[in-house]
Amino acid sequence: MKKNFTLIALFLFAISTFSQNVNLEEIKKNISNPSSDFYLEKILTKYKGLPSQLDSIEARHLYYGKASSVDIKKSNEIRENFKKEDYKTALEIAESILKENPTDLETLSIISECYYRLQDSNNLNYYSTQFRKLIDAVLSSGDGKTEKTAYLANSVTDEYILLAILQKKAFEMKRFSKPSKDGMYDVWDDNGKKIFISIIYNMKF
Known part of the structure; x- marks a missing residue:
């Protein structure tokens, strides 16, 4: 899959050389424990409410701990509408996907790009911050x-x-x-x- 989103350029400065081993079993244990600081529902609340406040460890738990499976039909529809520059329809589909799969990177990248092209700075900042937090988790994994x-x-x-x-x-x-x-x-x-x-x-x- 070829990625050509203009938005990608906005995140290049975020690349870090710092990396840390990811303990998948520990993450699975923490996100399932209501008394843990990394309990999934706690992290999701912060991620959706104030994504800029999400720290790197929380972002890592969210990305690797939150299962996500996007409907193929919806994924194809959002790409097609984005290519046709029908941003309104693309945004509607993206919003519906993120309600069920808030950590889907492709949807976050497309919805951010739509708002970028529509010059909607508030929504761009919100979704691009979510995207950056998650992609930083991947970049720091190795x-x-x-x-x-x-x-x-x-x-x-x-x-x-x-x-x-x-x-x-x-x-x-x-x-x-x-x-x-x-x-x-x-x-x-x-x-x-x-x-x-x-x-x-x-x-x-």
Whole structure:
């Protein structure tokens, strides 16, 4: 999937070299514990109400702990309406998706881009902040240089968004895949430089 959203450029400055191992089992335990600071409902409330106040650890728990599965038909419809520049319809579909799947990166990127093009700064800031918090969680999950330090993405779609953030053109790179403990590894060859991304399917479904 090729990502060409103008909005992506707004997030390039957010790329950080800091990374930390993601403990998926610990995240799963914390988000299910009502007494934990990282209980899913607590984090979701802050994410929806004041996304700018979400810290990096909370964002990580939210991204890797909140299962999300977007209706394929709706995903196709939002892309088609966005391409036709029918932003009103695209926004309506995006809003309906985010009610059920508030952490879906593709929908967040499209809805932010719609508001960017409509020059609606308030909504742009709200949704782009949510997007940035989640993409920062992915960027801090590893450095992508080895299997052990691979970036962790919740889906192939998120993987392509991550590559766009890293200013990499997926269609210009070679890729090979192999099974991993939690899903699969994609190894991208960028003119001899490898980028490792782990897709953790079992946390999504």
